[in-house]
Amino acid sequence: MRCGAIQFLTRSRSPIAVALVAVTLAGCDEYPRDPNGTLERVTGGTMLVGLLSHEPWVRLDGATPEGVEVALVRGLAEQLDAEVEWVTVREADVLDALKRHELDLVIGGLTSSNPWKSHVAFTRTYYEEDLVVAAGRPLVLDDLEGLEIEVTLGSAEAALVAEHGGTPMPVAAAAELEAKPEWQLEPSESAVFELHTDRHVFAVPQGENAWLIAVERYLSGRKDEVGTALAASR
Amino acid sequence: MTTRRPFCWPEDKARALRRAARLEWATLFFLATIVVAMYFAMGSSQAMKAAWIEDILGLVPATAFLIARHFEKKAPSEKFPFGRFKAISIAYLVSATALVLLAIYMIYDSSRSLIMQHHPTIGLIELFGVEFWMGWLMIAALVYSIIPPVILGRMKKPIAHQIHDPVLMADAAMQQADWMTAAAAIVGIIGVGFGLWWADSAAAIVISLDVLNDGRKHLTRAVADLSDRTPRKIGGTGADPAVEKVRRAVLALKWVEDAEVMLRTEGHIVTGTISVRPASHEDLASRLEEAQRVAEQADWRVHEPYISIHR
Numbered sequence: 013m014r015c016g017a018i019q020f021l022t023r024s025r026s027p028i029a030v031a032l033v034a035v036t037l038a039g040c041d042e043y044p045r046d047p048n049g050t051l052e053r054v055t056g057g058t059m060l061v062g063l064l065s066h067e068p069w070v071r072l073d074g075a076t077p078e079g080v081e082v083a084l085v086r087g088l089a090e091q092l093d094a095e096v097e098w099v100t101v102r103e104a105d106v107l108d109a110l111k112r113h114e115l116d117l118v119i120g121g122l123t124s125s126n127p128w129k130s131h132v133a134f135t136r137t138y139y140e141e142d143l144v145v146a147a148g149r150p151l152v153l154d155d156l157e158g159l160e161i162e163v164t165l166g167s168a169e170a171a172l173v174a175e176h177g178g179t180p181m182p183v184a185a186a187a188e189l190e191a192k193p194e195w196q197l198e199p200s201e202s203a204v205f206e207l208h209t210d211r212h213v214f215a216v217p218q219g220e221n222a223w224l225i226a227v228e229r230y231l232s233g234r235k236d237e238v239g240t241a242l243a244a245s246r
Numbered sequence: 247m248t249t250r251r252p253f254c255w256p257e258d259k260a261r262a263l264r265r266a267a268r269l270e271w272a273t274l275f276f277l278a279t280i281v282v283a284m285y286f287a288m289g290s291s292q293a294m295k296a297a298w299i300e301d302i303l304g305l306v307p308a309t310a311f312l313i314a315r316h317f318e319k320k321a322p323s324e325k326f327p328f329g330r331f332k333a334i335s336i337a338y339l340v341s342a343t344a345l346v347l348l349a350i351y352m353i354y355d356s357s358r359s360l361i362m363q364h365h366p367t368i369g370l371i372e373l374f375g376v377e378f379w380m381g382w383l384m385i386a387a388l389v390y391s392i393i394p395p396v397i398l399g400r401m402k403k404p405i406a407h408q409i410h411d412p413v414l415m416a417d418a419a420m421q422q423a424d425w426m427t428a429a430a431a432i433v434g435i436i437g438v439g440f441g442l443w444w445a446d447s448a449a450a451i452v453i454s455l456d457v458l459n460d461g462r463k464h465l466t467r468a469v470a471d472l473s474d475r476t477p478r479k480i481g482g483t484g485a486d487p488a489v490e491k492v493r494r495a496v497l498a499l500k501w502v503e504d505a506e507v508m509l510r511t512e513g514h515i516v517t518g519t520i521s522v523r524p525a526s527h528e529d530l531a532s533r534l535e536e537a538q539r540v541a542e543q544a545d546w547r548v549h550e551p552y553i554s555i556h557r
Contacts, residue, residue, distance in 0.1 A: 034385060037439065044379055044439035047365060133367035218290075219365020219443050225379065228370045232377065 048113055050223035059094040061085055062106035064120025068245040072100060080241045081119040088230045107132060113217045117227065124211040133218045137211035138231035139238045142194040143169055144203035151204040162190040172207040195242040249322035250329050253515055256546050262408045267315060269402050273308040276394035277301060287387035290366045292359045293434035293449035294384055296352050297427050300457055301391060306344045307417035310337035314413065318513060334513035338413045339468040345461030349454055356450035365443040381435050388428040395421040407480060410547060411514065412471065415481050416464045427453045474510040488516050488545035495544035496537055501525050515549040521556050
C-alpha cells in the first residue's frame with residue numbers, strides 16, 4: 013500500500029510540472045491577462061465608467077459627479093494614469109453596456125446581492141454597510157415584534173423591518189426607533205438591532221481578470237477611507 | 247420449499263473482500279473532502295464544475311458496491327430462494343447508467359457555455375493575510391483531487407482481480423484515470439489566465455466526453471452481465487478461464503462420456519447448466535452430486551450448477 017503511494021508521487025511528473033508552471037506564472041507580472049485587454053487599454057488611456065445615482069455613493073445633482081465611490085474611482089484613475097469618462101444613462105442600460113464590454117466599470121451603491129451578478133462580474137466586497145435599528149438610549153431587542161420603527165418609505169430598511177415583525181412608520185411620525193445605516197447614527201444614538209449587512213462592490217465586465225484584480229487591489233484596505241467619507245456625508 | 251445453498255467465500259477471498267469494503271469506505275471519505283474543497287474553489291469555471299461533477303459521480307460506484315454487499319451477504323430464503331447474488335450486477339448497472347446520464351448533461355452544459363461565450367471571471371482571494379489570484383487556489387484544489395483517487399484506484403485494482411468484482415474494477419479504472427480530468431481542468435484554468443476564455447469550456451467538454459466514454463463501456467458490460475452472457479475475463483477481453491476449467495473437470499470423471507457447459511455470472515458467483523452424457527444410467531443420483539461437487543471445486547466462484555442428463 014505504501015509502495016503505491018510513494019511510487020505515484022515520485023514517478024509521476026505531473027504534480028512537479030504543475031508546480032513549476034504555477035511558480036513561473038505567479039511571478040509573471042502579466043498573468044493573468046484580459047481576453048479583451050481592458051487593463052492595458054485603461055492604463056495611460058481612458059476609463060469608461062458608468063454611473064448609477066445612489067446617495068451617498070454616487071451623486072449626480074451637480075455639474076460633475078460626486079460621491080464616496082466617485083472619489084474612489086478618481087483615486088484609481090490617478091494610480092493608472094487614466095482619464096475618466098463618466099457615462100450616465102438608465103440603470104438597466106448601464107449594466108447592459110457593461111455586460112457587452114462597452115464600459116470598463118460601473119459604480120453606484122451596488123451590493124453583492126444584485127441580480128446582475130450573473131451577467132457582469134462583481135469585485136470582492138470592499139465595504140460592509142450595516143443596516144440597524146437606532147435608539148436614543150441603550151436597549152436590548154430580540155426581535156421587532158409590535159414595535160413602531162421610522163423608515164424612509166420604499167427603502168430596503170422598510171422591507172427588513174416588516175420581515176422582523178416590526179411596523180414601518182414614515183419619518184414624520186417621530187417614533188423612538190429608527191432604521192438606518194450604521195454610519196448615519198447620531199452621536200447620541202446607538203444601534204440596538206441588526207437588520208442586514210449590505211456588501212458593497214464595483215462591477216466590471218465578465219472575464220477581464222487582470223482588470224478585475226487591479227480594481228480589487230486598489231479597493232483592498234480602503235475600508236477606513238470609505239468610513240470617513242460616509243461619516244462626512246451625513 | 248428448497249433454496250440454494252449459501253455461498254461460502256474461501257478465506258483469502260473473504261479477506262480481500264473485507265479489504266475492498268474498507269477501501270470503498272475510505273473512497274467515500276476522501277471523495278467527500280474533495281467534493282467540498284472543489285465546491286468552494288469552483289467559482290465560475292466550467293472546467294472545475296465538470297471535474298466537480300465527475301468527483302461526485304465517483305461516489306456512485308463506491309456506494310453501489312457497499313449497498314450491494316449488504317444485500318449479497320443475505321442467505322437464500324423462502325422469498326429469495328436463489329439468494330441475492332445479482333445485487334452486485336444491479337449495482338454495476340446503476341453506476342454505469344448514472345455515469346452516462348450525467349455525462350450527457352455535462353456535455354450539454356459545457357457546450358452551452360462555449361456557445362454563449364461564457365468568460366470565466368477569476369479575481370483575487372485573500373487567505374491567511376495573503377492576496378493572490380483565485381486561479382491558483384482552483385489549481386491547488388484540482389491537484390489535491392488527483393491524489394487520493396489515483397492512490398485508492400491503484401490499491402483496488404489487484405483486489406478487483408482477486409475477487410473478480412466488476413464494480414470494484416470499474417471503480418478502480420475510473421479513479422486511476424481521474425488524473426486526466428484534473429489535468430484538463432488545470433490546462434483550462436491556465437488558458438483562462440492567458441486570456442483564452444474558451445479554454446475553460448473546451449476543457450469541460452473534453453472531460454465530459456471522457457466520462458461519457460467510461461459510462462458507455464461500463465453500461466455495455468453491465469447489460470451483458472445481466473443478460474446472462476458467457477463469463478468474460480475481468481478487466482480485459484476474452485473468455486473467463488473458469489468455464490473451460492469446469493468443463494475439463496467434469497469430463498475427467500470416469501463415468502462421463504461427454505459434457506457441455508452453459509454458464510453465466512450472477513454477481514460474484516458462476517453458475518448455470520452442465521449437460522452430461524453418462525456411460526450408463528446406474529447410480530445416477532450420487533453421480534450427479536459428484537459432478538456438481540467436481541464442478542464447484544474447479545473454480546472458487548462456481549456455485550450450484552445444475553447437472554442435466556442428455557443421451
